[in-house]
Amino acid sequence: MEEEQKPFLFDKPEGNFSFDANSSAASSPKHLNLESSPFGKTNIEVKKEDSYLFYPPKDNSSEDADLSPASSYELLNLKSSPFFETNSEVKEEKSFKSSEDANLITDADPGYACFDLSSYLQGNAEVKEKPPSLLDLLRVYLSLPLLKSEVKEEIISLEGFPRDNSSDNAYAEMESQRYCKGKKKKKSDASSAKTPYSSTITNSITDTPTEDKNVGSKATSEGPGVDLQLQPASIQSPHIGSRWRIHWSNTDGGVLRRQMTDVERMVLRPNHEGEQCPVCGDRVSGYHYGLLTCESCKGFFKRTVQNKKQYQCSADANCHVDRTCRKRCPSCRFQKCLTMGMKMEAVRADRMRGGRNKFGSFYKRDRAHRLQRNAMRVTVIPSSGITSQPQTFYTPADHQVSSSTTDQNTHIHYYDQTKVKTEFIKTEYDAHLQSPTLSSSTNQQISDFIMRPGYLVDHQDSIAALLNTTNEDHLLRFPTTYPLAEVKQEPFDYSEHHFVHHPLLEYQGYTSTANYAPMMPIPTVTTAQSVVTSTSSTTTGRVAEQTRTSPVLPLCPAPTEKTVDHFYNSNMAEMCKTLPDDSQIIRIFNAAKGIKGEAHSFAVTVADENLKVIVDWAKNNQLFGKLQLDDQMNLLQTSWSTVHLVDITNAMIHGNLSPTYKITTGEDVSVGAVALLGYRLYVNTWNDIVNRLRNMGFTKFDYCAFRFLALFDQSMDHFQAVSTARSRVLQAWAEVRCSFVSGFMSIFEEIRRLSHDAVRYLWSLQSNFPELWASLRPDTSLVLEMIKTSATRPTDVTSTVPHISVPLQQTTYAPVVYMTS
DNA sequence: ATAGCCTTGAGC
DNA sequence: GCTCAAGGCTAT
Numbered sequence: 001m002e003e004e005q006k007p008f009l010f011d012k013p014e015g016n017f018s019f020d021a022n023s024s025a026a027s028s029p030k031h032l033n034l035e036s037s038p039f040g041k042t043n044i045e046v047k048k049e050d051s052y053l054f055y056p057p058k059d060n061s062s063e064d065a066d067l068s069p070a071s072s073y074e075l076l077n078l079k080s081s082p083f084f085e086t087n088s089e090v091k092e093e094k095s096f097k098s099s100e101d102a103n104l105i106t107d108a109d110p111g112y113a114c115f116d117l118s119s120y121l122q123g124n125a126e127v128k129e130k131p132p133s134l135l136d137l138l139r140v141y142l143s144l145p146l147l148k149s150e151v152k153e154e155i156i157s158l159e160g161f162p163r164d165n166s167s168d169n170a171y172a173e174m175e176s177q178r179y180c181k182g183k184k185k186k187k188s189d190a191s192s193a194k195t196p197y198s199s200t201i202t203n204s205i206t207d208t209p210t211e212d213k214n215v216g217s218k219a220t221s222e223g224p225g226v227d228l229q230l231q232p233a234s235i236q237s238p239h240i241g242s243r244w245r246i247h248w249s250n251t252d253g254g255v256l257r258r259q260m261t262d263v264e265r266m267v268l269r270p271n272h273e274g275e276q277c278p279v280c281g282d283r284v285s286g287y288h289y290g291l292l293t294c295e296s297c298k299g300f301f302k303r304t305v306q307n308k309k310q311y312q313c314s315a316d317a318n319c320h321v322d323r324t325c326r327k328r329c330p331s332c333r334f335q336k337c338l339t340m341g342m343k344m345e346a347v348r349a350d351r352m353r354g355g356r357n358k359f360g361s362f363y364k365r366d367r368a369h370r371l372q373r374n375a376m377r378v379t380v381i382p383s384s385g386i387t388s389q390p391q392t393f394y395t396p397a398d399h400q401v402s403s404s405t406t407d408q409n410t411h412i413h414y415y416d417q418t419k420v421k422t423e424f425i426k427t428e429y430d431a432h433l434q435s436p437t438l439s440s441s442t443n444q445q446i447s448d449f450i451m452r453p454g455y456l457v458d459h460q461d462s463i464a465a466l467l468n469t470t471n472e473d474h475l476l477r478f479p480t481t482y483p484l485a486e487v488k489q490e491p492f493d494y495s496e497h498h499f500v501h502h503p504l505l506e507y508q509g510y511t512s513t514a515n516y517a518p519m520m521p522i523p524t525v526t527t528a529q530s531v532v533t534s535t536s537s538t539t540t541g542r543v544a545e546q547t548r549t550s551p552v553l554p555l556c557p558a559p560t561e562k563t564v565d566h567f568y569n570s571n572m573a574e575m576c577k578t579l580p581d582d583s584q585i586i587r588i589f590n591a592a593k594g595i596k597g598e599a600h601s602f603a604v605t606v607a608d609e610n611l612k613v614i615v616d617w618a619k620n621n622q623l624f625g626k627l628q629l630d631d632q633m634n635l636l637q638t639s640w641s642t643v644h645l646v647d648i649t650n651a652m653i654h655g656n657l658s659p660t661y662k663i664t665t666g667e668d669v670s671v672g673a674v675a676l677l678g679y680r681l682y683v684n685t686w687n688d689i690v691n692r693l694r695n696m697g698f699t700k701f702d703y704c705a706f707r708f709l710a711l712f713d714q715s716m717d718h719f720q721a722v723s724t725a726r727s728r729v730l731q732a733w734a735e736v737r738c739s740f741v742s743g744f745m746s747i748f749e750e751i752r753r754l755s756h757d758a759v760r761y762l763w764s765l766q767s768n769f770p771e772l773w774a775s776l777r778p779d780t781s782l783v784l785e786m787i788k789t790s791a792t793r794p795t796d797v798t799s800t801v802p803h804i805s806v807p808l809q810q811t812t813y814a815p816v817v818y819m820t821s
Numbered sequence: 822a823t824a825g826c827c828t829t830g831a832g833c
Numbered sequence: 834g835c836t837c838a839a840g841g842c843t844a845t
Contacts, residue, residue, distance in 0.1 A: 285825095287838065296824045302840075303822075327823070346839085353840045354830030363838085 134782040135633065135789060142619055142632050276583060278340040279333065280326040281656070287363045290343035296326070301337050304330070305347040324590075324658055571732035576704045578620065580613050585651045588613075589674070593661045597775065599669045600678040600765070602661070604776050607644055607677060607783045614643050618711055623728075626721040635716050637786045641677070641755040642710035648675040649686070649751060650703040653694045679761040682754055689750055696743060705733040705741070706748050713752075763791045 275284040275292060282294035289301055303309065311331035313319060319332035326333050338344070346359055592605040618624045618636060627635060651657045652671055660668040672683035693702075712725040734741055766773040766788070778784040 282824095289838090294824090295826085298838090299824055300822090306840090330822090348839070351840060352830085353828070354837095355839070356831045356833090356837080357839070360832070360838085 134780075134785045138615065138636070138782065139629060139633060142615070142629060277323075279336050279342075280321055280323045281583070281586075282323045282326075287359075288342070289346035290359055290362065291337075291341045293337075293340075293342065297333075297337060297342075300326075300330070300333060301342050302347055304334050304337075305344050306351070309334075320655065322655075322658075323586075571728065572701050572704060572736045575708060575729070575732065576700055578617060579700070579704055579707065580617060580647075582651065582654070582656060584613055585610065585647050586656050589657060589661060589671075593663050593669075596664050598665050599663065599667060599673055600762075600772060601776055602663050602669055603674045603676075603678045604762075604781055604783055606674050607641075608781050610644050610647060611640055611783055611786075614640055614647075614711075621711075621725075623721040623725040624711070627719060631716075631719060635711070635713065635719075635722070637790050638715060639711050639713040640783075640786065641759045642713065642752045643707055645675055645686075645751050645755040645758070646703070646706045646710050646748075649690055649693065650698070650706070652690045653698050676754065676758040677762045678765075679758045681761075682757065685750075686754060689747055689754075693744075693747060696747075698744075701733065701736050702744055705729055705744070706751070709748060710752065710755075759787055759790075763787050 276282065277284055277294035277297050278291065279293055279297045282296060284292045285295045285298070286292065288298035293301075304311075309330070311329075311334060313329055313331035315329070317332060317335065319325075319329040321329070321333050321336045343359070346357060348357070588606050588609045592602055592609060595601060595605045597605070615636065618632070624632060624635070648657070648671060652675075657671050660670050661674070662668050670680075670683055672686045673680045675686060676682055708729040709726060712722045712729070714726070716722045717726065730741070737744075762784075765776075766778075776784060778788065
């Protein structure tokens with residue numbers, strides 16, 4: 001056995017181990033059997049030798065094993081593992097609390113060994129003879145290798161697009177299980193445990209679902225392990241709180257794994273998953289009445305039309321509509337449904353159920369358009385591994401995207417050369433379906449544009465394409481939108497056109513054109529405008545002319561092959577792809593507001609949850625990965641607060657967060673107070689920053705640049721990886737902004753300073769308001785531990801950003817109103 | 822009234 | 834026979 005294993009040790013010092021998974025299958029599924037874990041019998045020997053150990057699949061001859069992530073022979077750092085110190089003392093079976101950790105171990109997984117960082121955060125873990133600090137756990141997490149890209153590809157191939165015979169079974173089961181609800185989906189298949197390699201995807205997906213609402217609390221998931229891939233929900237819901245899970249399982253050959261990253265989740269995402277309803281931002285459930293919308297807007301639209309409801313807006317008919325307030329003004333909600341493209345005629349007068357409607361071909365074409373459009377920016381992950389540079393595909397055929405004559409099969413012909421390519425297109429396509437980040441203000445611009453007279457009649461497909469493009473497209477002023485180019489050749493003048501036919505016009509109560517998307521220009525965006533105008537030298541003076549009549553055109557010049565080529569090959573576009581889903585921060589806020597505690601607890605909970613997102617994002621960055629582990633830790637401790645503030649700032653700019661959140665104490669906490677970790681003194685300053693950036697036309701590119709510049713904090717510029725990252729970001733950013741970045745940079749510096757002030761403030765609570773500090777549960781908050789560590793470590797002379805050393809001027813943190821709640 | 826889940830059935 | 838976008842049902 002030992003001889004067989006040696007090849008997997010590579011050139012690491014040999015750490016002997018003898019592990020027989022078969023001999024130690026735990027009898028109780030609720031028990032953690034350390035003895036059966038790779039740590040169980042190897043620990044002592046490894047201690048003597050080295051802490052590193054490659055863990056091979058237990059059965060290489062298995063066909064499935066070849067496809068499993070086990071084939072990547074992951075590296076375990078046993079010394080860093082939380083089991084390391086405790087293991088020798090736990091010779092026999094050690095159990096988790098079944099009540100708390102039922103979600104960790106499924107019935108289908110006897111012998112499942114699992115260590116859950118979330119449990120540690122909650123203080124629930126049993127194995128804590130010498131519990132590692134939260135920072136230790138972070139170190140473990142960072143030290144874990146990334147999964148190999150082959151795994152992703154195999155998963156994709158099994159999900160099948162187009163399906164092949166080999167994937168039919170899994171696919172069909174997925175489909176059938178879509179209709180199994182809740183507990184029915186729960187795995188109770190004991191045979192799964194007996195045949196650990198029964199499913200390739202089983203071994204590939206270690207994602208563990210957690211209810212979105214359960215941020216920071218006990219996960220209610222069904223647990224990792226066997227057959228998760230057959231539960232779409234497990235892949236679908238990006239979840240908070242479970243991302244830190246690291247587990248080892250008997251059933252899949254003994255691989256220490258980490259949670260899927262956002263990127264991987266995106267790659268794995270099934271249709272519409274993660275997409276946001278263009279009306280309210282909720283999760284899209286499919287095409288409804290002509291548009292990809294959520295279930296609630298579908299129902300709302302149906303009820304409204306079927307019952308011929310007439311709503312009256314009590315305000316100015318321009319109420320904001322999002323998931324949290326969609327019930328508030330049905331008038332504006334319905335208006336937005338129509339504006340976004342829902343079709344009243346798709347509601348059947350005869351109420352006949354089932355079957356297909358006349359929009360079938362529209363949906364199909366729309367899908368094809370999206371697919372083709374997004375194929376243009378496909379990045380194929382080379383099978384050789386994650387270190388290879390992605391290759392960007394670009395095809396001139398995509399210039400015809402959204403043309404009504406586009407052959408929907410074009411992409412298939414073009415890309416079906418290899419399975420991997422085709423399948424990856426699917427995931428990219430899915431990922432870009434109605435971008436979750438399309439802000440309402442952006443939508444408004446779009447609707448302003450499409451509602452211009454004459455446009456609807458001749459450009460139905462174009463409208464659909466336009467409406468369904470990503471936020472990135474619009475925010476970046478890069479067209480979706482070859483059809484747009486056509487349109488632009490004939491500048492519009494509102495005064496010369498009449499409104500076109502629309503079902504709305506025939507609907508009593510909605511006959512006023514005033515109910516259409518308002519024609520008022522959006523606030524002038526001088527910076528963005530000048531940048532884009534200067535970029536599009538090929539579009540001639542027509543741009544200037546259009547500036548007067550359309551709020552959109554000047555920001556969205558007709559694309560040239562050059563500009564499009566530049567965009568789709570730009571580094572910035574690649575960087576943007578790594579950003580977390582915009583809805584992430586919304587979910588964090590919504591979930592955290594339910595956590596018991598006052599405003600500071602709310603803020604710290606939000607920060608803790610977002611920190612996990614930030615860590616995953618950083619961990620997946622190549623340059624970040626080039627840093628030594630200690631430097632990674634230091635960098636994160638320095639930069640997390642700025643990244644966090646940037647995230648909330650971006651969400652606020654684009655209207656993704658409500659201004660205040662009511663927490664369990666009944667208090668309304670402003671987003672600013674949360675963003676600043678409870679430091680309300682500077683909330684107005686921050687609000688001002690938000691407004692200024694909004695008025696400057698803060699785009700996703702800018703957000704991307706801010707986030708990277710925040711992570712790779714200037715104070716760490718003496719590291720090669722950091723300085724390289726910073727210069728790359730600045731260069732890419734300057735390219736897309738045509739060097740007009742100085743205004744943004746000065747505001748970024750303000751944000752950076754604010755974030756550091758906020759951290760100092762929070763730390764000051766420890767001495768100034770010990771009770772409040774204690775109420776924040778510093779023992780279970782990674783954020784607080786980071787702050788504490790930064791504050792108590794020796795000052796780094798190379799840093800330009802002072803570490804928190806002493807509580808600042810106490811007057812600054814006078815008891816203001818922090819204690820009101 | 823809302824919104825999540827369920828049933829239906831034409832088209833593929 | 835499968836898909837998926839219709840309508841229906843029902844707990845809240």
